[in-house]
Amino acid sequence: MMVPAVLLLLGALTAVLAPRLLARAQWPEREPVVALWVWQCVVAATLLCLGLSMLLSAAAAWQAVRGRLFAVAPHGVVDAYALGAAGGRWATATAVALAFGGLWTGAMLTREVLRARARRRARGAELLLRAPLLPGEEPGASRLVVLEGPRPEAWWQPGAAPQLVVTTAALGRLKGSQLDAVLAHEQGHVAARHDWLLHCSRALSRGFPQVPVFAAFEAEMHRLVELAADDVASRRYGRLTIALALVGLNEDRGAFGPCPAPQTHVSLRVRRLLSxxxxxxxxxxxxxxxxxTLVPAVPLLVTFVPGLSALA
Structure with missing residues (x-):
C-alpha cells in the first residue's frame, strides 16, 4: 500500500518545508495577493494529501469502501494499487485517524463561523445602541457611521449592508482624502472576502496547533490581507495618504515607539508604503x-499514476 504512505509523506513534507521556504522569500511583501494565493495552494495541497490518503487507506482496510471507490474503474486498476494485500491494522488505523482529523477540521471551521457570526451580531447590537437610527431612517442606509469616541478608531461592520464605522477622534486625525483611503482599504477586505481566509486559517491553526503549516498560515493571512488592502487603497489615493492614515489611527497606541510589540505590523506596513x-x-x-496552482496537482498526480499506468 505504497500510495497512501507516499501521500502522507508528501503532506508531512509540505507542512514542514513550505512555511520555511516562504519565510525566506522576499517577494511576498511586494506581491501580497500572489502570496495569498500561494499559501492557499500550499494548504490545499496538504489537505488534499491527507484526504486522498484517507480514501485509499479506507479502501485498503474495507472491501465495501474499495468496491464503491473503484466501482467504475476498469479491471486491473485496483490491482495496481495493491490495496488488498496491504490492508490490515495499519490501513485501518490510518483511515480512522485521518477521518477523525477531517471531522475535527469541519467542527473547528463550524465553530469559527458560529463565533464570527456571534461577534458580528454583538457588534451590530452595540453599534445600534451607540448610534440609534433616527425616525424614518432605514438600517444600513449610510455607508459611514460616526461614533463619539476619544480614541481614533475605524473598522468595517459586516452585514447585509456593510458600513464603515469611525470615531470622532479618528475624524479629527484623518485629513483630506485619508478617510476615503481608509474606506477603500476596508472595501478591499470585503471585495476579496478576506474574512473567510481569516476564518479558515484560524480554524486550522486552533484545530491543529502543532502543525507548522497551519500556524504559519494563520499568521501570514493576518499580515498579507492587510498588505493587500493597503495596496488597494494606495492605488486609488497614493501610498503616502494611506500611510498617514495608518499613523493617525495608531500613533497613540505605541505602534511607533521604541518597543512597538503590540502593533508591530502597523509600523512595518507604514515603512512598506513609504519605501x-x-x-x-x-x-x-x-x-x-x-x-x-500546480502544487495541489502533485498529490493528484501521485494518486492517479498507478491507475493510469495500469490502463496504458
Whole structure:
C-alpha cells in the first residue's frame, strides 16, 4: 500500500518545508495577493494529501469502501494499487485517524463561523445602541457611521449592508482624502472576502496547533490581507495618504515607539508604503501564480499514476 504512505509523506513534507521556504522569500511583501494565493495552494495541497490518503487507506482496510471507490474503474486498476494485500491494522488505523482529523477540521471551521457570526451580531447590537437610527431612517442606509469616541478608531461592520464605522477622534486625525483611503482599504477586505481566509486559517491553526503549516498560515493571512488592502487603497489615493492614515489611527497606541510589540505590523506596513518597493514583473507574477496552482496537482498526480499506468 505504497500510495497512501507516499501521500502522507508528501503532506508531512509540505507542512514542514513550505512555511520555511516562504519565510525566506522576499517577494511576498511586494506581491501580497500572489502570496495569498500561494499559501492557499500550499494548504490545499496538504489537505488534499491527507484526504486522498484517507480514501485509499479506507479502501485498503474495507472491501465495501474499495468496491464503491473503484466501482467504475476498469479491471486491473485496483490491482495496481495493491490495496488488498496491504490492508490490515495499519490501513485501518490510518483511515480512522485521518477521518477523525477531517471531522475535527469541519467542527473547528463550524465553530469559527458560529463565533464570527456571534461577534458580528454583538457588534451590530452595540453599534445600534451607540448610534440609534433616527425616525424614518432605514438600517444600513449610510455607508459611514460616526461614533463619539476619544480614541481614533475605524473598522468595517459586516452585514447585509456593510458600513464603515469611525470615531470622532479618528475624524479629527484623518485629513483630506485619508478617510476615503481608509474606506477603500476596508472595501478591499470585503471585495476579496478576506474574512473567510481569516476564518479558515484560524480554524486550522486552533484545530491543529502543532502543525507548522497551519500556524504559519494563520499568521501570514493576518499580515498579507492587510498588505493587500493597503495596496488597494494606495492605488486609488497614493501610498503616502494611506500611510498617514495608518499613523493617525495608531500613533497613540505605541505602534511607533521604541518597543512597538503590540502593533508591530502597523509600523512595518507604514515603512512598506513609504519605501515604495517596485512590484514584480507581470511575467514573474504569472509564473509564481502558475507554479502555486500546480502544487495541489502533485498529490493528484501521485494518486492517479498507478491507475493510469495500469490502463496504458
Amino acid at each position: 515604495a518597493a517596485p512590484r514584480l514583473s507581470a511575467g514573474r507574477r504569472l509564473r509564481l501564480t502558475a507554479l502555486a
